Amino acid sequence: xxxxxxHQKLKAITINNIEIxxxxxxxxxxxxxxxxxxxxxxxxxAGTLLIEHMKNFHQLLPDTSARLxxxxxxxxxxxxxxxxxxxxxxxxECPQCGGIWLDAEELAGIRALFPTQxxxxxxxxxxxxxxxxxxxxxxxxxxxxxxxxxxxxxxxxLWSMLRFGR
Ligand SMILES: [Zn+2]
Numbered sequence: 001x002x003x004x005x006x007h008q009k010l011k012a013i014t015i016n017n018i019e020i021x022x023x024x025x026x027x028x029x030x031x032x033x034x035x036x037x038x039x040x041x042x043x044x045x046a047g048t049l050l051i052e053h054m055k056n057f058h059q060l061l062p063d064t065s066a067r068l069x070x071x072x073x074x075x076x077x078x079x080x081x082x083x084x085x086x087x088x089x090x091x092x093e094c095p096q097c098g099g100i101w102l103d104a105e106e107l108a109g110i111r112a113l114f115p116t117q118x119x120x121x122x123x124x125x126x127x128x129x130x131x132x133x134x135x136x137x138x139x140x141x142x143x144x145x146x147x148x149x150x151x152x153x154x155x156x157x158l159w160s161m162l163r164f165g166r
Contacts, residue, residue, distance in 0.1 A: 003028060004068035004078070004092070004101055013053070016046040021071070027059035027104030030071050036100050039107060042115040051108050059104035068101060070094035083110055084123050 001010045006025035018038055021030040039047035070076045078092040089109045092101040114120040
């Protein structure tokens with residue numbers, strides 16, 4: 001696999017029996033699907049070790065306007081999204097394989113924001129609740145309740161037209 005930023009070969013390292021791939025060129029890290037959750041809590045030793053290890057490499061300030069391609073699926077452009085609803089840390093996620101690319105210092109940032117998975121879950125829950133309470137969703141629900149009536153009305157109308165035609 002190649003680094004999506006510098007296109008150099010990623011270096012595989014094993015931390016606490018988990019293999020991850022890092023870029024010695026820019027200090028970014030590639031996590032396969034579900035791997036990041038073994039590193040993102042502040043008490044998780046693997047994350048602490050990884051952050052320490054990353055300090056050995058030059059940390060390139062990322063050009064966040066550049067769209068990155070997935071190291072595993074070279075034809076797939078990754079989606080840039082916020083790691084959480086409230087916080088400004090953006091990550092690159094592959095819609096194909098679910099892998100995540102973190103630029104230098106993003107892992108440390110995520111861990112500082114969400115000391116535990118529960119904090120992250122709580123934030124996601126609040127985000128969903130906020131959306132569900134929004135005017136747009138309420139209006140949509142209102143409409144979807146009216147829909148059966150509308151269909152009834154149309155079928156009544158068609159039925160009466162048919163009868164009228166006979
Ligand atoms: Zn991928």
